[in-house]
Amino acid sequence: MTSIQIDGLKYQYPTSDFKLAIDQLTITENLVAIAGQNGAGKSTLFKLLTGLVHPQAGEIHINHRDLASLTPEDRLKTIGIVFQDPSSQLFNATVEKEVAWSVLQVETDAAVVADTVNDALATVGLTELKDKNPFDLSMPEKKLLSIATVLAVNPQIYLFDEPMISLDWPSQQLVTHLMQHLAEEKHQVIAITHDMNWLAATFAKVDVLADGQVIFEGKPETFFGDSALTQKTGLMTPRIMQIAQEVFDDSRVYLTPEDYFEKHSEKR
Amino acid sequence: MANIQQISITHLSFTYQHDTNTVLHDINVSAPLNSIIGIIGNHNAGKTTLCRVLAGIIPNMMGGDLLGDVHIGNLSPTKDWSVLNRQTDFVLQDPNSQLSGLADTVADEIAFDLLNHGVDETTIQRRVADVAAQMQLTAQLQQSPSSLSGGQLQRLAIATAIVTKPGILILDDPTSEMDPQGRADFFNWLATIKDTTIFIVSNEIDDLCEIADRLWVLVDGELVRKGTSLEVINQLNPEWQIGTPKVYQLAKLMYWSLGADLFPVNINQLRGCVHDQHSN
Amino acid sequence: MEIRDNSLSNIAKIRWYNLIDPVTKLLVALFLTMLSFVFTNLYFEVSLVLISFVLLLLSRLSSATINAVYFCLFLIVTMILIQGLFYSGNVHPLFSIMNITFYREGALYAVTMSARILIIIFAIGFFMSTTTISENAKYLEAIGLPYKLVYLLMSVCYILPQIQQNMKKIQFAERARGINPQKTVAQKVRSILPILIPLIIKTFDQSINRSITLQLRGFDSPERTLATPKYHYVRARFNHYLLSFLTIFLIGCKLWQIFSRFL
Numbered sequence: 055m056t057s058i059q060i061d062g063l064k065y066q067y068p069t070s071d072f073k074l075a076i077d078q079l080t081i082t083e084n085l086v087a088i089a090g091q092n093g094a095g096k097s098t099l100f101k102l103l104t105g106l107v108h109p110q111a112g113e114i115h116i117n118h119r120d121l122a123s124l125t126p127e128d129r130l131k132t133i134g135i136v137f138q139d140p141s142s143q144l145f146n147a148t149v150e151k152e153v154a155w156s157v158l159q160v161e162t163d164a165a166v167v168a169d170t171v172n173d174a175l176a177t178v179g180l181t182e183l184k185d186k187n188p189f190d191l192s193m194p195e196k197k198l199l200s201i202a203t204v205l206a207v208n209p210q211i212y213l214f215d216e217p218m219i220s221l222d223w224p225s226q227q228l229v230t231h232l233m234q235h236l237a238e239e240k241h242q243v244i245a246i247t248h249d250m251n252w253l254a255a256t257f258a259k260v261d262v263l264a265d266g267q268v269i270f271e272g273k274p275e276t277f278f279g280d281s282a283l284t285q286k287t288g289l290m291t292p293r294i295m296q297i298a299q300e301v302f303d304d305s306r307v308y309l310t311p312e313d314y315f316e317k318h319s320e321k322r
Numbered sequence: 323m324a325n326i327q328q329i330s331i332t333h334l335s336f337t338y339q340h341d342t343n344t345v346l347h348d349i350n351v352s353a354p355l356n357s358i359i360g361i362i363g364n365h366n367a368g369k370t371t372l373c374r375v376l377a378g379i380i381p382n383m384m385g386g387d388l389l390g391d392v393h394i395g396n397l398s399p400t401k402d403w404s405v406l407n408r409q410t411d412f413v414l415q416d417p418n419s420q421l422s423g424l425a426d427t428v429a430d431e432i433a434f435d436l437l438n439h440g441v442d443e444t445t446i447q448r449r450v451a452d453v454a455a456q457m458q459l460t461a462q463l464q465q466s467p468s469s470l471s472g473g474q475l476q477r478l479a480i481a482t483a484i485v486t487k488p489g490i491l492i493l494d495d496p497t498s499e500m501d502p503q504g505r506a507d508f509f510n511w512l513a514t515i516k517d518t519t520i521f522i523v524s525n526e527i528d529d530l531c532e533i534a535d536r537l538w539v540l541v542d543g544e545l546v547r548k549g550t551s552l553e554v555i556n557q558l559n560p561e562w563q564i565g566t567p568k569v570y571q572l573a574k575l576m577y578w579s580l581g582a583d584l585f586p587v588n589i590n591q592l593r594g595c596v597h598d599q600h601s602n
Numbered sequence: 603m604e605i606r607d608n609s610l611s612n613i614a615k616i617r618w619y620n621l622i623d624p625v626t627k628l629l630v631a632l633f634l635t636m637l638s639f640v641f642t643n644l645y646f647e648v649s650l651v652l653i654s655f656v657l658l659l660l661s662r663l664s665s666a667t668i669n670a671v672y673f674c675l676f677l678i679v680t681m682i683l684i685q686g687l688f689y690s691g692n693v694h695p696l697f698s699i700m701n702i703t704f705y706r707e708g709a710l711y712a713v714t715m716s717a718r719i720l721i722i723i724f725a726i727g728f729f730m731s732t733t734t735i736s737e738n739a740k741y742l743e744a745i746g747l748p749y750k751l752v753y754l755l756m757s758v759c760y761i762l763p764q765i766q767q768n769m770k771k772i773q774f775a776e777r778a779r780g781i782n783p784q785k786t787v788a789q790k791v792r793s794i795l796p797i798l799i800p801l802i803i804k805t806f807d808q809s810i811n812r813s814i815t816l817q818l819r820g821f822d823s824p825e826r827t828l829a830t831p832k833y834h835y836v837r838a839r840f841n842h843y844l845l846s847f848l849t850i851f852l853i854g855c856k857l858w859q860i861f862s863r864f865l
Contacts, residue, residue: 091501092471092473092501104778106774106777106778125781126780126781127781129781130779130780130781135778137775137778138472139472141771141804142771142772142774142775143775143778143779144775144800145772145775145776145797145800145801146796146797146800147799147800155779155780156779156780159779159780159781160781187800187803188800189800189803189804189807192365192366193365193415193498194364194365195365203779219498219499220498221525222364222365222525223364223525223563223564223565224364224563225364225365226565227563248501248502249502250502251568288503289502290502290503290506293528293568294568294572297568297569297572297589297592300589300593301589301592301593301596302596311568311571311572311575312575314572314575314576315572315575315576318576377818379814379818382817383814383817384814407817407818407820408820408823410818411818411819412815412818414811414815416811418808419808419811419812419814419815420815421812421815422812422815422816422819422821423735423756423757423812424735424736424739424753424756425736426734426736426737430736434819434821435819435820437826437827437829438819438820438821438823438825438826438827439820439823439825439826440823440825440826440827441827442827482819
């Protein structure tokens with residue numbers, strides 16, 4: 055069981071007024087969404103969690119170990135990140151080399167490296183494209199490749215920054231199943247997302263940020279049920295709630311069309 | 323003979339230079355001018371290539387083996403490109419590529435096309451102000467384009483395209499980096515545009531069904547369905563793996579049909595359908 | 603309110619270097635460079651270094667210039683060391699430490715070369731940090747260059763910052779995905795080498811996309827309104843003639859110096 059414990063965290067960019075301040079945040083669930091408007095501090099939180107930037111104050115503990123004390127290799131094995139823009143994660147000449155580059159950071163045995171690369175590419179369905187240049191891939195393929203580079207290292211904790219963006223429908227299904235599978239295998243999977251439909255359908259726990267602070271922790275149902283809170287955070291409700299509101303003037307919480315169906319078939 | 327009130331594509335096939343895969347296979351379709359046409363399909367289905375043909379990038383700037391005929395009104399992107407290009411604007415998938423790179427400010431970037439068209443300075447000032455307000459970029463007008471976020475950059479790319487009031491607007495996945503509010507605002511605005519033929523590629527099937535007059539579905543370079551969103555969504559083949567709008571999913575579960583196994587795909591249709599059911 | 607700041611009143615603060623047009627600045631850089639090549643007197647070289655350094659200090663220093671200067675200083679130190687020890691004309695020892703002798707001729711030769719490098723870097727740095735790409739483009743178009751040519755020139759200028767930007771992205775990705783701390787120069791170089799080709803492909807791809815967009819946006823349309831330069835430049839034409847004449851004269855001198863050796 056993985057746990058992330060954040061205490062008294064403060065971070066401010068040198069060039070802007072934006073401030074991230076998290077007094078206390080504990081993440082123990084295996085599948086967690088982080089939501090919030092642009093500029094709420096979601097990506098900054100991810101950068102702090104990966105150690106790409108260092109907090110001015112406060113501590114981050116992962117499994118009771120201080121993040122700052124991890125060696126670079128331990129850090130890679132503990133926490134991996136998939137960026138929103140896959141182009142900024144890819145820089146090798148072929149798809150295969152791209153994944154191998156990641157594995158070589160933590161593994162030296164050539165046979166193990168080759169196996170790991172093949173497995174990772176097979177998982178995201180890119181085996182046939184392994185000799186292609188990553189820049190020639192379509193956007194969804196690039197995104198899947200950037201996910202494969204993290205899968206190959208297989209860290210305990212996976213961070214996904216807007217994983218649904220620039221994916222088409224089948225690859226959205228693939229990535230969602232992959233994330234659920236990782237969570238079942240005792241990995242911790244944390245995703246930043248704007249997509250409230252996906253959030254409502256996929257996650258049982260959501261942390262909501264606004265202006266650099268955590269203002270909600272809990273179930274999506276509770277969050278979407280509090281219309282004052284959703285408005286304050288500038289987030290929208292899932293499409294199904296908008297439909298219920300507009301067509302039936304019904305402002306109850308529904309997460310998915312299936313959820314609506316179940317809630318209404320009980321009454322029949 | 324080209325019909326001047328129609329967009330018509332006949333037997334269009336295309337293969338890129340130095341490539342053996344045919345990207346578009348024998349596409350035949352027509353639609354009235356000044357309508358909104360949503361182009362859907364998964365990656366590598368040929369959506370971007372079709373946009374390039376419509377904008378005349380193919381064959382004027384990118385080479386390959388192009389067969390068939392395309393007409394937008396009485397113009398053809400293959401034959402009358404320079405005339406067509408004056409009336410057409412294209413928003414590329416990657417907003418970074420859309421920028422001229424020669425402008426210090428967002429305002430100058432938006433003005434670029436107008437300068438190229440020889441528009442006078444007073445008109446430029448007015449148009450830039452209008453479009454910036456429309457795309458919510460007024461506060462950013464004096465900033466450098468490189469300081470914008472992904473969503474703002476996409477709105478700037480759209481602003482540079484619409485500032486010339488084109489008769490034909492081609493949008494290749496213009497909202498991919500916008501937040502939900504920005505995306506909703508964009509689609510609401512798109513629905514209000516008049517006298518413009520709009521081709522829009524998007525994965526936002528819910529929004530497309532609300533605003534598009536027609537949907538074209540591409541699968542592996544073939545146009546497998548064309549028609550109103552109601553017809554197209556109700557006739558999707560599960561093998562194509564195309565997402566459906568939430569309204570349709572809900573209506574199917576609840577069995578709110580419009581008759582003849584036809585389920586609503588947007589809020590208006592759903593409203594009508596539920597209303598009918600209640601009155602029966 | 604004017605949205606596009608074409609009128610001077612909207613520019614917050616006009617610095618002295620805004621009064622000099624981009625072409626004059628470039629010619630100044632060329633002129634100083636030629637001067638340093640024609641006259642080899644060390645004191646003269648040093649005063650040229652000082653002049654160009656003062657020019658740079660008076661302009662808005664950018665971090666890119668400072669980085670370039672640091673990199674050159676590193677080169678210069680190695681050059682002085684190597685030439686001082688191994689220059690073929692070394693005769694007079696300057697000093698020796700533990701049997702290693704450092705010679706005067708080599709050191710002098712290296713110092714002269716360094717002075718020239720510094721002059722070029724400072725003068726170009728002055729040009730780069732005081733003119734933006736768009737100011738250049740506007741000026742060149744205003745003095746009558748066809749826009750297509752202007753764009754071609756500017757896209758060449760654009761490639762370096764573009765590569766730099768792509769490089770930054772990649773290095774960030776390497777940091778996120780890897781264990782290489784990239785602290786020493788050697789580590790940095792080693793992390794750059796394997797990514798050079800993808801970097802060039804990516805930048806090339808962006809340039810192609812940009813040129814397609816520009817055609818779509820009608821940049822070569824015959825009705826294009828000529829850009830008006832951003833600032834009012836002082837005596838631009840006179841400066842061009844004077845500096846061109848002086849530079850050509852210096853080039854002549856240098857050629858004469860070279861040929862006279864064979865006569």
